[in-house]
Amino acid sequence: MSARFDLDGARRWLREAERAAGSAAVEITVEGGRSELTRFANNAIHQHVGESSLALSVRTQLGQRTARASTHRLDAEGVQAVVARALELTRAQAEDPDLLPMAAPAPAAGAPVSRWDEPTAAVTPAERAAAVAEMVAVAHASGFTAAGTCATHSSAVALLNSSGVEAFYPSTGAEFSVTMLAGNSSGWAKGSAVRWRDLAPQGGAAIAAEKARASADPIEAPPGKYTVILEPAAVLDLLGFLMWDFGGLSVLDQRSCLSDRVGAKLFGENITITDDACHPLQTGMPCDGEGVPRQQVSLVERGTVGNLVFARQSAAQWNKQRPHAAVAATGHGFPLPNEYGEAPLNVVMAGGSTPVEEMIASTQRGILVTRLWYIREVEPYRKMLTGMTRDGTFLIEGGRLKGGVRNFRFNQSMIEMLNQVEALSPAVRASGEESFDMVVPALQVRDFNFTEVTKF
Amino acid sequence: MHDIAGWALDAAVGSGAAYADVRVEQLRHRSLATKNGKLGHASDNQSQGAGIRVIVDGAWGFAASDEGSRSAIEATARRAVAIARASAQVRQHGLRLAPEPAHQATWVSPCELDPFSVSIERCLGLLLEVDRELRSVAGVTLAEAQMDFQRQHQLFASSEGSRIEQTRTLSGAGYSALAFANGELQKRSYPNSFGGQYQLKGYELIPQLRLVENARRVGEEAVALHRAAQCPQGVGTLILDSSQLGLQIHESIGHPIELDRVLGSEANFAGMSFLTLDQLRRLRYGSALVNVVADARIEHGPGLGTFAFDDEGVAAQRVEIIRAGEFTGYISSRETASAIGENRSNGCMRADGWNRLPLIRMTNISIEAGTAALSSEDLIADTDHGYYMETNRSWSIDDKRFNFQFGTEIGWEIEKGKRTRMLKNPSYSGITTEFWNSMDAICSREHWTLWGTPNCGKGQPQQTMGTGHGAAPARFRGVKIGTAFAGGGA
Numbered sequence: 001m002s003a004r005f006d007l008d009g010a011r012r013w014l015r016e017a018e019r020a021a022g023s024a025a026v027e028i029t030v031e032g033g034r035s036e037l038t039r040f041a042n043n044a045i046h047q048h049v050g051e052s053s054l055a056l057s058v059r060t061q062l063g064q065r066t067a068r069a070s071t072h073r074l075d076a077e078g079v080q081a082v083v084a085r086a087l088e089l090t091r092a093q094a095e096d097p098d099l100l101p102m103a104a105p106a107p108a109a110g111a112p113v114s115r116w117d118e119p120t121a122a123v124t125p126a127e128r129a130a131a132v133a134e135m136v137a138v139a140h141a142s143g144f145t146a147a148g149t150c151a152t153h154s155s156a157v158a159l160l161n162s163s164g165v166e167a168f169y170p171s172t173g174a175e176f177s178v179t180m181l182a183g184n185s186s187g188w189a190k191g192s193a194v195r196w197r198d199l200a201p202q203g204g205a206a207i208a209a210e211k212a213r214a215s216a217d218p219i220e221a222p223p224g225k226y227t228v229i230l231e232p233a234a235v236l237d238l239l240g241f242l243m244w245d246f247g248g249l250s251v252l253d254q255r256s257c258l259s260d261r262v263g264a265k266l267f268g269e270n271i272t273i274t275d276d277a278c279h280p281l282q283t284g285m286p287c288d289g290e291g292v293p294r295q296q297v298s299l300v301e302r303g304t305v306g307n308l309v310f311a312r313q314s315a316a317q318w319n320k321q322r323p324h325a326a327v328a329a330t331g332h333g334f335p336l337p338n339e340y341g342e343a344p345l346n347v348v349m350a351g352g353s354t355p356v357e358e359m360i361a362s363t364q365r366g367i368l369v370t371r372l373w374y375i376r377e378v379e380p381y382r383k384m385l386t387g388m389t390r391d392g393t394f395l396i397e398g399g400r401l402k403g404g405v406r407n408f409r410f411n412q413s414m415i416e417m418l419n420q421v422e423a424l425s426p427a428v429r430a431s432g433e434e435s436f437d438m439v440v441p442a443l444q445v446r447d448f449n450f451t452e453v454t455k456f
Numbered sequence: 457m458h459d460i461a462g463w464a465l466d467a468a469v470g471s472g473a474a475y476a477d478v479r480v481e482q483l484r485h486r487s488l489a490t491k492n493g494k495l496g497h498a499s500d501n502q503s504q505g506a507g508i509r510v511i512v513d514g515a516w517g518f519a520a521s522d523e524g525s526r527s528a529i530e531a532t533a534r535r536a537v538a539i540a541r542a543s544a545q546v547r548q549h550g551l552r553l554a555p556e557p558a559h560q561a562t563w564v565s566p567c568e569l570d571p572f573s574v575s576i577e578r579c580l581g582l583l584l585e586v587d588r589e590l591r592s593v594a595g596v597t598l599a600e601a602q603m604d605f606q607r608q609h610q611l612f613a614s615s616e617g618s619r620i621e622q623t624r625t626l627s628g629a630g631y632s633a634l635a636f637a638n639g640e641l642q643k644r645s646y647p648n649s650f651g652g653q654y655q656l657k658g659y660e661l662i663p664q665l666r667l668v669e670n671a672r673r674v675g676e677e678a679v680a681l682h683r684a685a686q687c688p689q690g691v692g693t694l695i696l697d698s699s700q701l702g703l704q705i706h707e708s709i710g711h712p713i714e715l716d717r718v719l720g721s722e723a724n725f726a727g728m729s730f731l732t733l734d735q736l737r738r739l740r741y742g743s744a745l746v747n748v749v750a751d752a753r754i755e756h757g758p759g760l761g762t763f764a765f766d767d768e769g770v771a772a773q774r775v776e777i778i779r780a781g782e783f784t785g786y787i788s789s790r791e792t793a794s795a796i797g798e799n800r801s802n803g804c805m806r807a808d809g810w811n812r813l814p815l816i817r818m819t820n821i822s823i824e825a826g827t828a829a830l831s832s833e834d835l836i837a838d839t840d841h842g843y844y845m846e847t848n849r850s851w852s853i854d855d856k857r858f859n860f861q862f863g864t865e866i867g868w869e870i871e872k873g874k875r876t877r878m879l880k881n882p883s884y885s886g887i888t889t890e891f892w893n894s895m896d897a898i899c900s901r902e903h904w905t906l907w908g909t910p911n912c913g914k915g916q917p918q919q920t921m922g923t924g925h926g927a928a929p930a931r932f933r934g935v936k937i938g939t940a941f942a943g944g945g946a
Contacts (some may be wrong), residue, residue, distance in 0.1 A: 042719070092575070455730070
């Protein structure tokens with residue numbers, strides 16, 4: 001296995017760390033593997049990189065104190081040194097009366113996931129270059145210029161602790177992203193999968209090329225409120241900014257837009273969002289940063305904010321402050337110690353049954369958005385975000401794509417947007433550039449707020 | 457380190473590389489944070505490894521590993537060669553490197569007090585003292601403070617004969633106060649948002665920041681913002697504090713002058729640039745008061761973009777980017793300099809670790825201070841009506857760097873030369889060259905600060921780099937104010 005280690009190896013490092021830690025409790029996280037990425041621009045490969053690494057992160061806990069240190073030296077001396085550094089940080093702190101003991105083993109929350117594919121682990125630089133050549137061939141055939149990436153990885157993560165937690169998660173992955181540049185327009189597509197054979201870079205290149213062709217000679221449309229059709233990549237990039245607010249600690253800290261709103265009907269009736277690490281289209285480790293199995297959590301049910309996600313520590317803090325509304329840890333915590341608690345990272349938004357073509361046909365005047373760029377939060381409680389459209393922005397008139405328009409800047413409240421969804425397509429696994437991969441539909445949204453237009 | 461470098465170069469050249477370089481690096485990063493009177497996080501991360509870059513058959517390859525044995529290093533070098541051979545299947549034409557003399561050098565960044573020798577108790581004690589001050593203000597609902605120290609020890613060696621050893625020590629600290637009430641969350645940060653101030657210094661930076669002394673004011677401002685008026689919408693005169701101007705430089709000058717963007721290398725992710733090659737020495741980028749340099753030399757100051765040599769062995773340089781408003785230079789690499797006919801790279805290739813390929817990155821991109829004595833108070837006194845905005849809260853710019861929008865944590869209205877009512881949710885927007893051409897005043901050198909931006913993202917796989925931005929408060933005319941809330945109300 002190109003992960004560079006197995007569970008037995010991780011057990012040996014745990015024993016070594018425990019010996020070095022004396023009376024302290026120990027948690028180790030081992031991450032190892034190989035990742036390679038082929039990058040192209042101007043129809044040629046210009047960067048092509050490969051990395052092999054194996055890293056050990058150690059958390060020590062002495063009573064009510066804990067800290068973390070990491071290293072790439074995994075011989076006996078390296079393990080002893082990293083434990084010593086973790087202990088130095090641990091001993092230097094004041095005690096935290098709320099710190100919990102290390103997690104104990106718990107049964108898996110869902111069916112076992114298998115996300116390792118040996119042929120993907122064996123993909124060669126030449127195979128990735130051949131995939132790039134296919135994408136570049138589409139560009140040549142269209143008279144365009146292509147830029148993008150084609151990447152593969154094979155890796156494993158192990159998390160073990162002194163209380164008997166043992167989690168081992170090997171995974172592979174493959175991804176492409178392609179931009180087609182025409183004279184004054186561009187198009188983009190991206191895809192990712194566990195298995196190399198499920199990737200369709202040439203098809204993505206064809207989609208990007210068609211977008212570049214169809215958006216040529218963009219006109220300038222005035223800023224204002226439009227009906228927009230957000231393709232799945234644009235939806236996930238926006239939704240990613242909202243998901244952090246579903247962490248229990250974020251609400252306790254009063255920095256979430258859900259502060260004082262849990263249980264409220266905040267979004268439209270057609271909005272249902274779940275976090276599900278075991279979903280067949282999802283990826284990622286099925287346990288959290290302490291080794292607690294990730295539960296399936298219903299975050300939004302028909303517009304109502306139902307549940308938050310919780311690390312063990314946040315759940316305990318929540319129950320102390322709100323014993324009338326007690327919760328349990330859901331297995332979404334970040335590695336300890338941290339100040340952010342947890343977040344849902346395996347988001348599945350329920351889709352509808354309206355294909356994008358039907359959304360276009362039902363739009364008298366609107367904008368089709370392929371992709372968004374440089375999204376940032378402007379106002380946290382209304383969850384107002386700003387950002388730009390990019391690489392395929394189209395004017396819709398009379399139920400048809402009329403052509404390309406210059407890119408818009410938006411300033412839009414996510415809460416308002418999710419109350420203005422007119423139609424949803426079936427949900428798909430989608431990749432963007434601003435947030436993590438999700439399973440999301442395309443959305444037709446009324447009154448989306450564009451405030452400015454740029455020069456291209 | 458020297459053994460590893462030698463094994464790597466011998467194996468790469470022996471396997472057919474026409475050019476090879478290797479960076480052998482040891483990195484250490486200590487990070488401490490507190491939140492509401494408790495530990496937020498405490499970590500001490502060490503990393504070491506080697507990254508080997510080669511040219512074979514006119515194409516690039518790069519491989520990195522954290523295994524330091526001779527056999528592993530040689531295998532990594534051969535992997536880089538194999539990757540380059542694969543790249544040659546879809547090869548670019550005319551790959552050439554601008555010449556650079558072979559350098560033999562050792563350089564250590566100035567560091568008066570080794571931050572890793574300072575006790576953790578002392579660091580946490582200071583953060584908790586700040587925390588107490590912030591939370592002593594009624595209405596502050598969340599106090600966060602952090603401190604970061606990094607040391608990078610690197611050997612660069614190339615098949616052209618360079619052997620360069622550099623050690624850089626970075627320190628940073630800062631804090632934020634958040635106040636939530638009645639469905640509104642306001643925030644103030646010090647000395648800057650997103651982690652504070654970072655420089656190429658040792659622990660001596662920390663007392664210079666006067667963290668405790670400013671904490672109460674920062675907490676009070678976070679609470680006072682709840683009573684402030686919403687920033688109006690319109691067109692008006694804008695004065696920016698130096699930290700916000702630093703980020704404005706970063707986004708609307710620093711990124712568009714990256715020559716790899718201009719040439720299309722970043723088209724898929726970070727984007728391109730409006731500064732096409734025909735604009736060089738023709739474009740009126742800003743007003744006559746706008747003078748901007750890219751300066752990686754220690755003479756410029758202890759910035760996050762300060763070094764002696766970049767990550768392809770090119771000596772640190774000072775480059776004029778904008779002179780009296782005219783666009784005069786890009787930041788480049790050996791490959792991109794050659795591609796546009798320059799005879800030397802200006803030394804801006806940087807990687808964020810041994811496992812990443814060097815890319816063109818900002819060094820210290822700084823605006824020169826005004827020559828006449830001028831403070832921000834003078835600027836305000838000289839302004840009949842306008843807005844003063846301080847400390848970044850949000851930032852966004854299109855992928856060719858034309859249209860931007862920034863929000864700041866706090867603002868004030870200026871009326872008849874005086875700072876009057878406080879404004880919440882301030883924002884402004886514009887088109888890059890129109891904005892810089894509207895600058896009609898900048899404060900003098902004693903008000904100039906070399907800010908550190910520790911979190912600049914670029915590349916695939918994405919890399920995070922620290923950049924420096926020297927700036928002084930400056931004034932702009934006819935700027936769109938409050939556009940972030942246009943169409944949506946407050």
